[in-house]
Amino acid sequence: TKSPAMRDLIQLARKVAGTDTSVLLLGETGVGKEWLARAIHADGTRPGGSFIAVNCGALPETLLESELFGHEEGAFTGASRPRRGRFELAHKGTIFLDEIAEMPLHLQVKLLRVLQTKTIQRLGSEDEIQTDVRIMAATNRDLEEAVRARQFRPDLYYRLAVVNLRIPPLRERREDIEELAQSYLEVYRQQLGRPVHEIRAEAMLALIDYSWPGNVRELINVIERAVLLAAENEVGLEDLPRSITPHATNDFTPASAAPSETDDSESRDTAGFPRALFTTRLPDARSRLVEDFERRYLSRLLTKHEGRIGPTAKSAGITPRALYEKMRNLGLAKEDFKE
CATH class of the missing domain: 1.10.10 (Arc Repressor Mutant, subunit A)
Structure with missing residues (x-):
């Protein structure tokens, strides 16, 4: 990385990796919080243990408790057999709690107890199970503000935030965009079997100038799309989405549905789809259209x-x-x- 902020972050992450300290990763959606958590796990004291990721915002409240702590047979309707939760599966490893700010308050109490006693209780059981797990959590919200609004327990916040690692958004480290774009170009060139080897200067400038609201995750999607659509062995402006290059025409929307003075009819078929799309395998073309x-x-x-x-x-x-x-x-x- 060429970004001073990212270099400082990586240096701090390496120091933290060698301990079992709880870590709180902060940053906007798509900046790479799980990527950094996995890197800390791999470089830490538990690389041979499991890395278990849980999205606390993706599960209904009624299922999240069972997902985290497991349940016994008959604990609730449909619990036909005992099931280990994510904490048990992460024993001797790391559990990564993404979107921790979405966790309901009553489960925050149970998580705090796990941090304090290193034990869990399955739903429907009175027995305590010892667990040896490193806990890392992440959020794109301001947890201090959530504490002030009484949406997040302060005692849990202080236990999780022993070390805060804030990942800067991509727009704050534009010096890294070229390196990231070239790196993922190589990944998808090989993965998709496409003879695309470089990004033209004007296309790279457009990537660097773009604000990237979806951060690195959005960049990855854009590069995959560009490699798929590139008609030649270079990625040009016409291979980037219109959100990045307003005058580019190589979009999946049929021309008849989105007329534009800049449309190049030679780059599209009669149905309005990019001709480059028809040089790819059907499964790849279908997946990009569906996406x-x-x-x-x-x-x-x-x-x-x-x-x-x-x-x-x-x-x-x-x-x-x-x-x-x-x-x-x-x-x-x-x-x-x-x-």
Whole structure:
């Protein structure tokens, strides 16, 4: 990395890695909080142990407790057999609690007890189970503000935030964009079997100038898309989304549905789809079209419901957990849709 802020962060993370201290990772959606947590785990004292990630905001409150702590047979309707929770699965390893700010208050109490006693209780059991787990947590919210608003327990906050690691958004470390883009270009060139070897200067300038609201996750999606669509062995402006280059025409939206004075009819077929799309394998082309449609579809619903997960999932006909997973993969954050 060329970013002084990232170099300082990585240096601090390496110091923390050699301990079992609780770590709180802060940063916007898509900056790479789980990536850093995994790196700390791999470089720490438990590299041979499991790394178990739990998204606290993706599970309904009724299921989160069982997911974390497990349950005994008959603990609730549908509990037909005993089941170990994530803490037990992470024994001798690390548990990563993403979106910790979304955890209900009554579960925050139970998590605090785990931190204090290093024991857990399955739902429906009176027995305590010893657990040896390193806990790392992450959030894109201001937890100190949540504490002041009585939405997050102060005692739990202080136990989790022994060390705070704030990952800067991509727009604050533009000097890293070229290196990241080239790195993921190589990844997807090999993964997709495409003869794309470099990014043209004008396209790289557009990537560097873009604000990246979805951060590194959005950059990864953009590079994968560009490698797939590139007609030659270079990524050009025409291979980037219009959100990055307003005058680029290589978008998945049929030309008839989104007319533009800058449309180049030679780059599209009669249906309005990029001709480069037809040089790829059918599964790859289909997946990119579906991904683009899902991003647009869910963005409209999230805008309509002002970022609320429950109503959005209901309108889409999917579960909140499935919606969270799709948003994660598409680089969408509910905070971006709240008024």
